Amino acid sequence: ESYRRIKETDPSIRAFITLNEEQAREQAAELDRQLAAGAERGLLFGLPAGIKDNIVTEGLLTTCASRFLSNYNPIYDATVVKKLKSAQSVTVGKLNMDEFAMGGSNENSGFFPTRNPWNTDYVPGGSSGGSAASVAAGQVYFALGSDTGGSIRQPAAYCGIVGLKPTYGLVSRFGLVAFASSLDQIGPLTKNVEDAAYVLQAIAGYDPMDSTSANVDIPDYISALTGDVKGMRIGVPKEYMGQGIDPKVKEAILAALKVFEGLGATWEEVSLPHTEYAVATYYLLASSEASSNLARFDGVRYGVRADNPDNLLDLYRKSRSQGFGPEVKRRIMLGTYALSSGYYDAYYLKAQKVRTLIKRDFDNVFANYDVIIGPTAPTTAFRIGEQIGDPLTMYLNDICTIPVSLAGVPAISVPCGMADGLPIGLQIIGKPFDETTVLRTAHAFE
Ligand code: GLN
Numbered sequence: 001e002s003y004r005r006i007k008e009t010d011p012s013i014r015a016f017i018t019l020n021e022e023q024a025r026e027q028a029a030e031l032d033r034q035l036a037a038g039a040e041r042g043l044l045f046g047l048p049a050g051i052k053d054n055i056v057t058e059g060l061l062t063t064c065a066s067r068f069l070s071n072y073n074p075i076y077d078a079t080v081v082k083k084l085k086s087a088q089s090v091t092v093g094k095l096n097m098d099e100f101a102m103g104g105s106n107e108n109s110g111f112f113p114t115r116n117p118w119n120t121d122y123v124p125g126g127s128s129g130g131s132a133a134s135v136a137a138g139q140v141y142f143a144l145g146s147d148t149g150g151s152i153r154q155p156a157a158y159c160g161i162v163g164l165k166p167t168y169g170l171v172s173r174f175g176l177v178a179f180a181s182s183l184d185q186i187g188p189l190t191k192n193v194e195d196a197a198y199v200l201q202a203i204a205g206y207d208p209m210d211s212t213s214a215n216v217d218i219p220d221y222i223s224a225l226t227g228d229v230k231g232m233r234i235g236v237p238k239e240y241m242g243q244g245i246d247p248k249v250k251e252a253i254l255a256a257l258k259v260f261e262g263l264g265a266t267w268e269e270v271s272l273p274h275t276e277y278a279v280a281t282y283y284l285l286a287s288s289e290a291s292s293n294l295a296r297f298d299g300v301r302y303g304v305r306a307d308n309p310d311n312l313l314d315l316y317r318k319s320r321s322q323g324f325g326p327e328v329k330r331r332i333m334l335g336t337y338a339l340s341s342g343y344y345d346a347y348y349l350k351a352q353k354v355r356t357l358i359k360r361d362f363d364n365v366f367a368n369y370d371v372i373i374g375p376t377a378p379t380t381a382f383r384i385g386e387q388i389g390d391p392l393t394m395y396l397n398d399i400c401t402i403p404v405s406l407a408g409v410p411a412i413s414v415p416c417g418m419a420d421g422l423p424i425g426l427q428i429i430g431k432p433f434d435e436t437t438v439l440r441t442a443h444a445f446e
Helices: 002-013 021-036 079-086 129-136 153-159 193-203 247-262 275-296 312-323 326-339 345-366 391-396 402-407 435-445
Strands: 016-019 048-052 090-095 142-147 162-165 185-190 233-237 266-270 371-375 411-419 422-429
Touching: 002 016, 002 021, 002 090, 016 129, 021 090, 048 129, 079 090, 079 193, 090 129, 129 142, 129 153, 129 185, 142 162, 142 193, 153 162, 153 411, 153 422, 162 193, 162 435, 185 193, 193 411, 193 435, 233 247, 247 266, 247 371, 247 411, 247 422, 247 435, 275 326, 275 345, 275 391, 275 402, 326 345, 345 371, 345 402, 371 435, 411 435, 422 435
Parallel strands: 048 090, 048 142, 233 266, 233 371
Antiparallel strands: 016 090, 142 185, 162 185, 162 411, 371 422, 411 422
16 A cells, blocks of 8 residues: 555655565565464554665665765664564655755755655655655655754654654664764654654664663653643743744644643743854754764765775765765865864854753753743745755754754644645644653644
């Protein structure tokens, strides 16, 4: 059924880079055999899953939507992929993204842009745009994405589905091709909140293979979906509802807050005063970490190697010039500059300090409120081509998601209405490792 839907819809949406049809059919048949032999069903038994193409899958191409890795066939599974297998979901294929997860529209894919299923002239968001579009188009039951500054939540909002970025450290990053290691988190993209709880249940948990993995007890996310938000205290940051937000998005968020009032919750305006510095801080830190992480792509160890180099240095230079796209090069240059001696203190170190202030903004609000609610993105999806020539405008799409990533706290995007035929996303942000409250709040609203 999944492949039938893909054949029908993917020529216009183009969510997939690689399909896994033969192995998926074998895997499904094997599950049927086990069931017939009396085995118990796993948590995600038989559910067709799409995997973002920066999560490594054994024997299945993993390109990060980069020409550099167009021939990279990993010899191991990421921890999340192993966990999905033991929960008995079936891997349908690998989903398109912005190259190395750098971008917010899928236009930075090294191969082709994915299109928004609601209107194919519009972007699906990014960087997990293939994941969001595939779920929205009904090609897969759920998808995994990665979120560094909004890459799960923003495409979920643009495509009218649910996207959850867990607390930094809750889900193992082992086997996720690193973009900015202090920010990257894997999470689910699903049709509804209940499905997100199931997928999170399957993938969360300590992993000794990831040194930043948190050794915390994993609660029962599914039974947390009680529908009860009576007495809940909601903070609404004025910085997310002011300048730059589309009036129709703002109206939809205010209408959602009315729904919460009706459910017995209360809300007040709060302030996250360092929000205005978040985008600059993020692009400095994320680019610095990226420039360091992407040093491993030298044309020797991974992926495509340039032909006819004059010497070793020339091999590096040619492979990297040919392999990386323009946005990736822009970030490597920015990051290398910020990390170079003489500039390190002025830029990287300063940005680290601002990151701490942003984290404290959240701590202060969470001292008095259970969750923070606002828009996921200031606008709905934009047209393909509309912002590609203007990286700064593109960067500002993430103004509501980036601070959350810098603070490391969990957040979900749930659909909250439409404007001009395109979906709007509501963002619910929680305390560290309080995914149960985030999911419960989202589920009550849905
Ligand atoms: N759009 C942001 C960026 O380009 C976020 C990307 C992400 O979360 N991976 O960095």
